[in-house]
Amino acid sequence: KIFHSIPLLESRGYRPLKMTFEDQLQALIFFHLQEHESARDLIQHLKEDDFAKECIAPSGGISRSSFSEIINSRGLKQLEYVFQSLCTQAQNVLPSKHSDLGELVSIDGSLIDAVLSMYWADYRKGAKKAKGHFGFDINRKIPVKIYLTEGNGAERPFVRSILSEGQTGIMDRGYQSHKNFDLLQDENKHFVCRIKTKTTKTILEEHTVDPNSYIFYDAMVLLGTPGVNQTQKPVRVVGYNIAGVKYFVATDRYDLTAEQIATVYKLRWDIETFFKWWKKHLKVYHLIARSTYGLMVQIFAGLITYLLMAIYCHEQFKEPVSIKRIRQLRNNIQNELRACGKNTQSDNRIVKEQTLYAKT
DSSP: OGGGTSOOOOOSSSSOOSSOHHHHHHHHHHHHHTTOOSHHHHHHHHHHOHHIIIIISOTTOOOHHHHHHHHTTSOHHHHHHHHHHHHHHHHHHSOOTTGGGOOEEEEEEEEEEOOTTOTTOEEETTEEEEEEEEEEETTTTEEEEEEEEETTOOSGGGHHHHOOTTOEEEEOGGGOOHHHHHHHHHTTOEEEEEEOTTOOEEEEEEOOOOTTSSEEEEEEEEESOTTTTOOSSOEEEEEEEETTEEEEEEEOOOSSOHHHHHHHHHTTHHHHHHHHHHHHHHOTTSOSOOSHHHHHHHHHHHHHHHHHHHHHHHHHHSOOOOHHHHHHHHHHHHHHHHHHHHHHHHHHHHHHHHHHHHHO
């Protein structure tokens, strides 16, 4: 259904495209589902595997050099369109957990190992890395936003771009920004952000807490040093103790209890679980591109693959994404192909027998 409305990808010259956008997308999804680790591995599969040759590879095949040129120069606009469309579809299909806590979006960055020839991916001397800045829908357990920078890229500027009005961003201490806390409130975007323990807090109103609770602090404050970096708007700070570790969390969510604020911040860990699973099982950071453009193509393809699997696993099994279901899907495809091959062989045998009979 999405393909009917995707912006058209046209050839830049007189020659027809060797690889259409649909071919490109299918090849990239195949790369992630099959856990390939390089473009060389993928191209070999497209040449030698029966299913890949018949259903994935473009008509006439594709060389490694042509594939590399395609990945690094085209399809990004179309991939972004598919990603956004699938996000909308997934949000309509997948059940919403924690709806009593509002629309929660965990925000975090993820480093991507680069090679030295990727000169744009500044990180430190002798090392190159890129960084993806992600928004992750906590309620439905799916990625919804992505921005890409060099490894040294600042994370805080992307918070306001990732969040939509009414959503609550969940962030760790690296995102503490008193200026951003003011701006987010102006834009009706909410936040639950862990802050440094030693942050100066000017108390405006202190709330009573249960002495037997793990919550030990709940107050309306101005954060920061007056005249230096103090917030202009009051924020709520909740302090709690878990396993001997003290947490201070700043928020503008006054509609939730202190215990609910602590629960919201705990849910931030879901994005870390997503990163770990996504990297390990879909091989999204095994580079098949070197340019900023190509890397975004690769990341969007990985996100699209994850969204497709999230929708598939829910509709077929009422389960979240799992490697078990991905492997099961791969096996089903291969089994169907073998069955199709046997039927074809049987049909060929019957035709030969009938031909021989007719000649006789």
